[in-house]
Amino acid sequence: MPKLDHLVNDPYSGEELSLSKLAAIYGIAAGTVYSRYMSGKRGMDLITKPKRGSLTIGEQERQRREDLSRCIDLAKGTALARPLKHIADASKMLGGSQ
Known part of the structure; x- marks a missing residue:
């Protein structure tokens, strides 16, 4: 409490x-x-109680796109977004096709 x-x-x-x-x-x-x-x-x-629904539909859509873009940018830096690059680098070290 x-x-x-x-x-x-x-x-x-x-x-x-x-x-x-x-x-x-x-x-x-x-x-x-x-x-x-x-x-x-x-x-x-x-x-003060927050105002709900005070954004226009256009503002809500813009905010949703910004949030989505921010999430995608964050996801690009995660470990799951990098394995394919590491696999490609490993095949070059083993003499694979370049």
Whole structure:
């Protein structure tokens, strides 16, 4: 269980409250407020609920393509992406066709 007794100021009233009390007041899971706090968020960022579906379809598609491209670039560096190159290099060392 995360330690929720960190004291923060309520962004609206300025009152000093624990994270768990702040979460209860705004109807947010205490763990969510705690993880936001630990990631460096303060003030309104602790209690603001994210907007869902606010991206246009075009923006969602662009973001999906960027994510896919990033995943492909990461996969290129994995061990499974290299064996064929190593096999080709090994056949050259053994006198195979070049």
